[in-house]
Amino acid sequence: MTVLRVDELSVSAGGQSLVRDVSFQIGAGERVGLIGESGSGKTLTASSVLGLLPDGLHATGSVRLGEQELLGASERTLSRLRGMEISMVFQEPMTALNPSMRVGSQVAEPMLLHGTRPDRRAARSAAVELFDSVRLPDPEGTARAYPHQLSGGQRQRVLLAIALANDPALLICDEPTTALDVTVQAQILALILAATRERDTALLFITHDLAVVASVCERVLVMLDGEIIESGGTREVLSSPRHEYTGKLLAASDLEAR
């Protein structure tokens, strides 16, 4: 079953073309990586799917979530889908969290907003369960903490709990572990894998790290200057790249081989 279908997506700012003719699909339970160096258009592609393009940028083409066209959909439609059918985890958890709200309430909020739990009490206890499932220590106590009282890795776990609160069909992660230490990164990646497997969630996983994409994704899309220049099974693309750029990226990443 196709969860997300992107067709000839292009993004421009004024006359400047930033993303060109991007097409791909993600099925239920499928994990797809979007890789490329900074400035290649990864975040803009994800933002287009979420209907969160910055002001002044314009997207054309088609982005369908199931039967629903998202490009040009009303803000009302999009906000009904966000946090419910699609959710996201970004690189910098501090900016994505409300600094003056206890993290337990921030996890309960999307459940109350979308009415997936009958009342505040039920949402609260679901939040504590989610904290347990993302391996936050002392879930009850952590639920009462404010973001600044948590470490970077713990904040990223909170964001993941928020993203998973309503069992979305599609999870988008944009460089979710880039700011984290390697041991914490390994734990968060394991959590993302376990959570999406368990729920059969479609995953769009953005990273510039080939080793990370190889450990998480089954398929990979390679982006260069706003275009997808190569795509395929992760093993095929990373062991016998067809595009010269993918080869260069691999050679530069594989310090073990140099």
Add this chain to the structure above:
Amino acid sequence: MTAPSEPPAATQPLIEARDLERRYTRSRRRSVHALRGVSFEIAAGQRFGIVGESGSGKSTLVRLLAALDTPTAGSVSFRGNRIDGVAERGLRFLRSELQIVFQDPMGSLDPRMRVRDIIREPLGRTRRAEHTERVAELLEAVELPADSGQRYPHQFSGGQRQRISIARALAPRPSVLIADEPVSALDVSVRAQILDLLLDLVERLGLTLVFVSHDLNVVRYVCDEVAVMRHGEIVERGPIDRVYAEPAHPYTQQLLAAAPSLRAALARLEEGP
């Protein structure tokens, strides 16, 4: 990998740290014990790596090695001379002998200065004419276009800015280069170019390198010796190949297991799920 150059037989280590402690006092009641008794020696010609996760004390240690900060206890010697707690005028030799390159070139390059003035800054204000020649030489050494000198830092990409920082560091002809996470903010292909440039310069100029990173793969590529830090202590130290192949400390084992490896991940894909 470049062949490790044999360190010259030295009777005395180039840099020696003894029982270094550093406490930062945040308030009357709270202090951070950033270094807890760190000792090691670096021989001339070594490529010495310091690896550890954020907050482990790497930058604190580097600032002490460069005498940019004073230890709470313990000592640092450079060619046998104590450099901890020494007044700035007693450190003039060190300021030309030892130079640092930081992670974020934008934060350490004055945006209002032209690149040529940034590069010649460590040379002082005398003999400007000679400096013009030196700047040209340095731009060539770091493979930047000859006309880069007239431009400003913001006109360059992240990797080029790191080349500018390296050129500035090399200006006074130091014997030791310290690089604190010099490639952590860069894309992989730029990262590889900067690492190769550093290795090439170290070899050509016979530099001693102290290289700080949170990435074991990067340290392995660059260094011949490594110290692994955690919570302000060195938990393991040894030749990089040995530490990588047979990590002795559980924390080093944990770091190695967690470090994403492209080869290992591809090998797992090869086997199938």
